Amino acid sequence: MNQKQIKTICYAVLFILGGLLTGCELEEDVIQKNAYRERLAIRNSTFEALSKEQPFVQALSGLNKGKHGKGSFSGTIMEAQYGFTILPDKAVVIEKEGKTSYTFQIVRETPDSTCFENLVIHTDNPGSTRAFIVKYTPEVPIVPSVTHESFYFSGAIRITPIEYNAELAGKKIVCVTATVMMCDQSWSGSGSTTPHVATQYCNNPNHLFEVTTTTCDMVAGGGSFGAGAGQYSGGDGMGGTGGGGGDGEPGNDDGLTPPNPCPRCPDFTTVPVLEPSEPAVHCDKLKELLKSAAVKNAIRALNSEQVFGGTKEKGYNLALNPQNKLIATEVPYQSTGESSVRYSQSAMLFGGIHCHLFSHFPMFSHDDVAILSGFYTRYNYSGNNGVPDPTIPVHILVSEIGVYAISADDVESLQKLTSIYLDRKNKDDFRKELENAYKKVEKQSFVTAESYQKAFLEYLKQYNLKFSLYKADDDLTKWTKLALNPDSNTNIHNSIIMTNCN
Amino acid sequence: MKNILTIIILSFLFSCKAQTIVPLASDSDMTYKSGTYNKDVDNDFDKYVGTWKYQQGNTSLKIIFKKITFDHFVTEYKNYYQDILVGEYQYIENGIEKVNTLQQMITQPNNTSEYNISGNLIWTKNLYPKCSECDENERRIKLFISDPLREYLSNAIILRYKNENGTEKIIAKILKNGTSFMPPDNAPDEMRIPYGEYVLIKQP
Numbered sequence: 001m002n003q004k005q006i007k008t009i010c011y012a013v014l015f016i017l018g019g020l021l022t023g024c025e026l027e028e029d030v031i032q033k034n035a036y037r038e039r040l041a042i043r044n045s046t047f048e049a050l051s052k053e054q055p056f057v058q059a060l061s062g063l064n065k066g067k068h069g070k071g072s073f074s075g076t077i078m079e080a081q082y083g084f085t086i087l088p089d090k091a092v093v094i095e096k097e098g099k100t101s102y103t104f105q106i107v108r109e110t111p112d113s114t115c116f117e118n119l120v121i122h123t124d125n126p127g128s129t130r131a132f133i134v135k136y137t138p139e140v141p142i143v144p145s146v147t148h149e150s151f152y153f154s155g156a157i158r159i160t161p162i163e164y165n166a167e168l169a170g171k172k173i174v175c176v177t178a179t180v181m182m183c184d185q186s187w188s189g190s191g192s193t194t195p196h197v198a199t200q201y202c203n204n205p206n207h208l209f210e211v212t213t214t215t216c217d218m219v220a221g222g223g224s225f226g227a228g229a230g231q232y233s234g235g236d237g238m239g240g241t242g243g244g245g246g247d248g249e250p251g252n253d254d255g256l257t258p259p260n261p262c263p264r265c266p267d268f269t270t271v272p273v274l275e276p277s278e279p280a281v282h283c284d285k286l287k288e289l290l291k292s293a294a295v296k297n298a299i300r301a302l303n304s305e306q307v308f309g310g311t312k313e314k315g316y317n318l319a320l321n322p323q324n325k326l327i328a329t330e331v332p333y334q335s336t337g338e339s340s341v342r343y344s345q346s347a348m349l350f351g352g353i354h355c356h357l358f359s360h361f362p363m364f365s366h367d368d369v370a371i372l373s374g375f376y377t378r379y380n381y382s383g384n385n386g387v388p389d390p391t392i393p394v395h396i397l398v399s400e401i402g403v404y405a406i407s408a409d410d411v412e413s414l415q416k417l418t419s420i421y422l423d424r425k426n427k428d429d430f431r432k433e434l435e436n437a438y439k440k441v442e443k444q445s446f447v448t449a450e451s452y453q454k455a456f457l458e459y460l461k462q463y464n465l466k467f468s469l470y471k472a473d474d475d476l477t478k479w480t481k482l483a484l485n486p487d488s489n490t491n492i493h494n495s496i497i498m499t500n501c502n
Numbered sequence: 503m504k505n506i507l508t509i510i511i512l513s514f515l516f517s518c519k520a521q522t523i524v525p526l527a528s529d530s531d532m533t534y535k536s537g538t539y540n541k542d543v544d545n546d547f548d549k550y551v552g553t554w555k556y557q558q559g560n561t562s563l564k565i566i567f568k569k570i571t572f573d574h575f576v577t578e579y580k581n582y583y584q585d586i587l588v589g590e591y592q593y594i595e596n597g598i599e600k601v602n603t604l605q606q607m608i609t610q611p612n613n614t615s616e617y618n619i620s621g622n623l624i625w626t627k628n629l630y631p632k633c634s635e636c637d638e639n640e641r642r643i644k645l646f647i648s649d650p651l652r653e654y655l656s657n658a659i660i661l662r663y664k665n666e667n668g669t670e671k672i673i674a675k676i677l678k679n680g681t682s683f684m685p686p687d688n689a690p691d692e693m694r695i696p697y698g699e700y701v702l703i704k705q706p
Contacts, residue, residue, distance in 0.1 A: 313681060335691075339630070340681050340682065342684065354682050359632060365682075371684055426577050426579070427615075432623055439625075442629060
């Protein structure tokens with residue numbers, strides 16, 4: 001065997017060894033991940049879907065035993081006794097070490113805008129079921145992200161065990177341990193690893209971590225944790241905060257002090273569930289527009305490459321006829337131009353839809369904003385008993401980057417807009433500010449719809465104009481409100497907050 | 503005497519407010535922001551200064567441009583300085599004068615926005631209206647143009663300078679700068695100068 005052959009054999013052996021080692025490592029990694037996944041799984045669901053799953057039906061009937069319809073959420077004892085309603089459209093199911101928790105957002109008749117609440121239904125392996133109300137009070141504004149279906153949260157938590165036995169409620173001290181799953185996996189495309197609420201999309205187990213809180217109270221518990229922009233009192237995330245008793249006085253007769261950690265306390269695992277909702281003034285109106293076949297057809301007629309590549313813009317007048325029926329009539333060809341659409345002057349007109357050609361900036365122009373004050377002053381408000389309402393006028397834009405709508409939030413903004421346009425100095429500045437902003441976007445190497453949205457929203461903010469911007473989905477079934485992300489920690493990568501209209 | 507001198511010096515120092523110079527052709531986030539001087543550092547406006555005329559038969563368009571430097575723009579929203587190109591015009595159609603605002607070049611309005619043509623946007627090749635003949639880095643100027651009897655209209659004039667064999671020309675495109683509008687009842691929806699492209703020659 002010559003030296004060359006020995007060398008070749010050595011390389012081959014080294015290669016095989018390397019492969020084996022890597023293989024082992026990979027295998028170990030897979031085993032670890034599988035083991036973790038066996039212990040923990042997070043998935044989204046809905047009440048309707050869960051009602052077809054036997055374990056959930058059993059858990060629910062365990063809670064409703066002997067009182068209400070089996071597996072029914074309509075008018076459960078919990079809701080009646082604790083005065084809340086479950087939002088059925090989103091549930092988060094967490095399976096961990098043979099135990100399962102189902103978390104829903106709940107709402108109350110008199111909502112408290114400073115917090116949100118969840119109902120957690122927890123089942124142990126043997127089949128015993130308990131339920132808890134978890135109240136989250138954010139210390140900094142919630143910053144949601146539709147792309148990751150998550151949000152940053154920093155604030156206080158308060159746990160109320162559901163207690164059916166009225167005699168025991170308020171008389172017995174109750175300690176509860178809540179384990180809240182968090183995630184520091186990079187947000188989609190953003191590269192940010194700021195901890196946020198875990199979702200089914202946090203698919204790398206190495207980035208999942210727990211924040212636990214054990215609290216005792218006569219009727220409830222309280223503690224605090226957080227993630228995201230604020231600090232969270234969970235150390236490295238694996239430890240838990242000691243309880244604190246919240247606002248409740250422990251004052252127990254038997255002198256029980258909450259142990260920390262608390263091995264005998266009921267415990268459950270959950271994630272905060274907050275359905276992104278936009279109770280904004282415009283959502284109902286915008287949804288009504290998309291229910292109208294006339295409006296949908298108008299948008300679809302404008303939303304085509306052929307129209308965007310044409311030589312003249314096109315548009316539709318939005319009006320309510322004397323029978324209060326929504327109508328969308330096409331702006332006559334002679335009233336349109338290469339960069340203009342002249343809307344009707346009818347007093348029934350409350351808004352308009354128009355498109356921008358490929359050659360134009362694909363976002364609202366300054367005059368597209370200003371025309372809202374024109375709609376406001378001309379409209380007869382026949383559908384509103386003749387009472388002017390600044391939130392009714394709406395302007396819709398169809399362009400290559402989507403279908404957008406703007407509407408004023410208050411009358412002051414419309415008045416301000418009118419005064420800007422009455423003063424040529426302000427008007428000139430108002431116009432060139434937006435054109436300059438779009439010009440800058442166009443010069444970017446990678447132009448996105450978000451770049452235009454941001455430029456437009458920053459422009460409105462600069463003049464302190466309270467107008468809301470919405471974007472319709474591709475199927476024209478729902479609207480999403482777009483707003484600037486106020487969180488300086490995250491807005492570099494995630495400049496726009498998207499909030500769905502329910 | 504010494505005290506007076508100290509007071510004068512101090513007053514002078516406190517009255518000096520630093521202005522951040524922002525080149526108008528730049529993509530700075532500071533453009534048109536308070537505390538800035540939006541300056542025509544490359545002298546893009548200079549070549550447009552003067553009297554220009556388009557002539558076709560009995561129809562003509564005459565425009566006079568003037569550059570104003572360090573114009574103080576102050577409103578309730580903004581407070582900045584700027585270099586700005588302003589102008590006035592006369593349009594004659596088939597021998598009939600349709601509009602003439604040239605008098606304002608003599609009377610000189612109190613603020614630059616009162617000129618019927620004014621602005622300082624530096625426009626590039628691919629911005630609307632696109633300029634296929636323009637060189638890649640060629641700069642055009644976008645100004646706002648008003649018809650004093652039809653102030654409700656938003657119009658713009660895009661200027662492109664050309665020197666052809668020693669003849670200085672401006673290719674000017676006048677257009678609606680909306681893009682949507684709703685004029686008063688029965689009001690005309692066009693300026694008295696027809697929208698379109700005009701080639702103006704520099705006048706001696």
